[in-house]
Amino acid sequence: MTLKTNWQNYYRRFIGTREYFKLSPSHLIFEALEDYFDLYCKDRRVLDVGAGEMTYRFLIKPLAREYITIDKYPAHPDLDIIADAGAMPLQDESFDTVFCSQVLEHSPRPMAVLKEISRVLKKDGIAIITVPHLSYLHGEPEDFFRYTKYGLKELCAEAGLTDLKIIPLGGLLSFIFTPCSILMLSVFGTIPVIGRIVYIINYYLSKLVLFADKKFDKNKVFALNYLGIFKKT
Numbered sequence: 001m002t003l004k005t006n007w008q009n010y011y012r013r014f015i016g017t018r019e020y021f022k023l024s025p026s027h028l029i030f031e032a033l034e035d036y037f038d039l040y041c042k043d044r045r046v047l048d049v050g051a052g053e054m055t056y057r058f059l060i061k062p063l064a065r066e067y068i069t070i071d072k073y074p075a076h077p078d079l080d081i082i083a084d085a086g087a088m089p090l091q092d093e094s095f096d097t098v099f100c101s102q103v104l105e106h107s108p109r110p111m112a113v114l115k116e117i118s119r120v121l122k123k124d125g126i127a128i129i130t131v132p133h134l135s136y137l138h139g140e141p142e143d144f145f146r147y148t149k150y151g152l153k154e155l156c157a158e159a160g161l162t163d164l165k166i167i168p169l170g171g172l173l174s175f176i177f178t179p180c181s182i183l184m185l186s187v188f189g190t191i192p193v194i195g196r197i198v199y200i201i202n203y204y205l206s207k208l209v210l211f212a213d214k215k216f217d218k219n220k221v222f223a224l225n226y227l228g229i230f231k232k233t
Contacts, residue, residue, distance in 0.1 A: 046096065
């Protein structure tokens, strides 16, 4: 069994739980989403674009008035719609909030996806979007793009989405340490007792790495990802 397979089998045990965020610095940074879910998903009709294995359902669904998921692939049996995000079979202006996390880099036509997000959003609706800035190849061969905050802002503006804020998440040290997390958990994660100890050590090391990123990269030129909050006007 390859290291990649070991890692996939390991992290899938945690998808859809809070423990998933503790697997590496690149997972931990997405805890920041929870505050924006509270602000923009509560009592609203929410669309999760590229929902995949339903990583965020446990956070969004209890808040939302209605939670709809869509993905190109049947990665989870509970997905509501199987369709390409660049041509969604949904009515115009039918959602209050659209969430799209780590999807645009995997689409060969990201502008088509953004225009669809804008189309299905109601006027003054909110799009919560995350994209990678620093990242290894993943999801191959469907791994096409990386984004700066300026590129994300420009693309969204062209699609009719005005940025309210774009927040850098993580940094260079997070990028470097994430493979160490993956290696440790892939090799030791399934060993009784030892696996749990390694998990806890890795979690606190990940928090330390994120703290160091904040301390030493004050200009955020090495952001690992960007979280953007956009409004349809």
